[in-house]
Amino acid sequence: MSSLALRDLSVTFGGVRALEGVSLEVAEGTLTGLIGPNGAGKTTLLDACTGYVAARGEVYLGDRRLDNLAPYRRARAGLVRTFQSLDLFDDLTVAENVATGMPGETNRRWWHQLRRMPSADIPVLHDLLGSLGLDGVADLLPGAVSQGQRALVALARALIARPDVLLLDEPAAGLDTHESEELGRRLRGVCERGTTVLLVEHDMGLVLGNCDHVHVLDGGKQLASGTPAEVRSDPAVLAAYLGEGSPS
Amino acid sequence: MIELLQFALLGLGAGTIYAALGTGVVLTYQAAGVINISLGAMGMYIGYTYAFLRNENLLVLPIGTFSMPVLPVWAAILLCLAIAMLLGLLAYALVFRPLRAASGLLKLVAAVGIVMVLQSLAVLRFPSTSASVPPILANDPLHIGGLTVPWDRFLLAAAVIAVAVLLWAMTRFTRTGLAMRAVAEDERAAMLLGHSPGRLSALAWLGSSALAGLLGILASPITGLDPVTNSLFVVPALAVAIVGRLRSFGVTVAAGIALGMIQSVVLKLQGDYSWLPQTGLRDVLPFLVIVVTLAVGGGRLPSRGTEEDPRLPAVPRGGTKPITVAATLLAGVALILTLDGPYRTALTTSVVAVLVCLGIVVVTGMLGQISLAQMTFAGAAGFVLSNLTTHTHLPFPLPPLIAVTLAVLLGVGVAVPALRIRGVTLGVVTLGLAVAVSEFVFKNPDWTGGFGGSRVPELRLFGVGLGGGGDVGFALFALFTVTACAVGVVWLRRTRLGGQMLTIRANERAAAAAGINIAGVKLTGFGIAAGLAGTAGVLLGYQQESLAFQNFDVFVSLTYVAVVYLAGISRVSGAVIAGLMAPGGLVYYALDRWLELGKYNAIVSAIGLLVALVTTPGGVAGELDRQMRWLAGRRRRPTVPEPSGEQAAVLGEETERVVTRTT
Structure with a gap:
């Protein structure tokens, strides 16, 4: 069991800066959510952590630095991910x-x-x-x-x-409400058995209802971070999701 | 210096051919998603047609020969181009349109089928006696400074550059060109906008065939005509098309012309400096061009956004039962003891061929990578064996073991580019390697027997000579060796390594996420496949007691890939069936004898291959398997109402197949 820490992680695709100096921490033993509007850089962040895109910055699993390892070595080190498209064999x-x-x-x-x-x-x-x-x-x-x-x-x-840290990319995509709730209970169980989980998800109910901590990305930058209740009432988050200046 | 320049300008001739064929490759890839390796053969075939039209006033079509009045040059060229376009259109309509949603590998195999058809047609229809083409372009010597260069080189280059400019203008400024670019980007979206990928593909086939035909006619006075040599012009053309990233006509043409000029200069240097290798140096260049381009370009070619199903035929569940292996082995022994004469020779050839096919099953069927150089590994082992057995006194198991080990190392070396590229592009790299090794090493009389062949002495076990060719002793030896290898592959499929190979075949990034060392597994898989091919090369040496470069020609590799695909590339049983069907093998020979095909054998098998590819994309072994399960299912149904786990799996597979077919 370990924590995951990202230091100043940046990814550029051509001229597009998909991730700009993101630093965040996933505390040991927590179920942490990562949310953000479409194109915020959530999946890019997972790809950068696990070595699927070239990134600048540092990735630590516990005390071990992983950012110079090939993807399969990061997986063997205990940083395991899933894919949004499932990618079964x-x-x-x-x-x-x-x-x-x-x-x-x-x-x-x-x-x-x-x-x-x-x-x-x-x-x-x-x-x-x-x-x-x-x-x-x-x-x-x-x-x-x-x-x-x-x-x-x-x-x-x-x-x-x-895995020590499990990264899940939209595991609830394509599930109905009931299945999604069931998934939330399972993830809590996974956490209780000692795995740290970072959950990238669109399903707000799943994230805000189950996570201990939530990070919010927007435009490749970290927008907010806190408990579900704090994030829910953060004006910057509301603006990003609902549009500038909208009343809430 | 001035001499070098002169040679460079002479190289414009070859360079123009590469440029034109490369342009054709880019065109068919962009519009139709096919790496069209048949363009060289198309140019060759049309070159022959033109030669006969001009020399004999005969219009020789694939079927039928017509006497013609003396035609003016332009009319003869137009007539030949019309034939080229017709052939291109036929190839599209009969083969590539039905296969439009098939995998890149299947399309590549189909293009191999087209090459085989065109080559066998050329051999069949055009006796080589009057195959020299009268010059068309003015080739008066042109004196510039101290240089003397025939005019036609410049005219050819000008013609190709003009065509490239036209094509570029078309893709830039016309609606059709825009549609073509759209289709190359995203076929589905283009379709939804009302563009017909079918019409564009047909146009691309027309255009590229006409271009290949035109160059076949205009350049054959310079290059000469030969069914095999001229077909191979497509390899440098693929190299320059890759430099153009399978997208840019301008870069492709420039690279083609440059490659031709450099080759010509290399030829000159080869003559000046005796320490340079005297054979094949220029043929290594295209391979180097491909490798360097892919290395510099980051190894990523633009992939087409196609509607195609990239998947290979499904891997069978369950696996081979010991009883099946034993029965096959017994049948083999029985056949060896009962057959005689040429039939036993053909059977032995089949047994050896099974081994080559097993290698392809491992590298493509299990690992999902395309290698078109399997016979190169076989040749490397074969020639090493020949050298070791004739020049040294090493005792028996050592020479073949050393030979196979070297083949394995070569295979691992070839796998290095496979770590960065995959799919049909990897196939092109291995094709370039196969041609380079064949020209540079296999044809080099210092290392092999050259045209005379390399001798391999008879294999002796415990003081008993096993003979070769169709002798019982050698046939049994080969059968047991190959059976051992086949059992090894069946076992490999069940191991963790085999499972990891399948995960890489299915999905590389998910395999990496599961902690699988993709590079390691790929290198191992290529090594195993090359080892199997190398063992086949060793057996072939002992069987024939003499090896020549023709045994390991790149077209032999291509034919094997085609036959294995046809037989069932995902299964060991597919390799066995492929071995029987392979050229010179038992079924091939028997059909030849019974049907008395004689000189029509080559064309009949080539057409048979295409028909089978279009009608049975899953392979013969897969089809047999399905029929057997269907029979078994029918027999069981009355007694077992619930489908068992295995049957349910079959049902699942079945549904999946239906789904992929209908989409």
């Missing part, structure tokens, strides 16, 4: 998809890679699939399960790595 079953994320799957000596792929009946995988209600579809391909279940597969693939 279409040719692997649900169980195999989740199993790819298992610690010890990837970072062992090379001859371990020549052993058989783990199947759905090893306890840790079986339990996780069961707790997410995926045990019935473990042997199906991702293309054959519902969108909600696919989102859970992506979550499970990240969770089984037992």
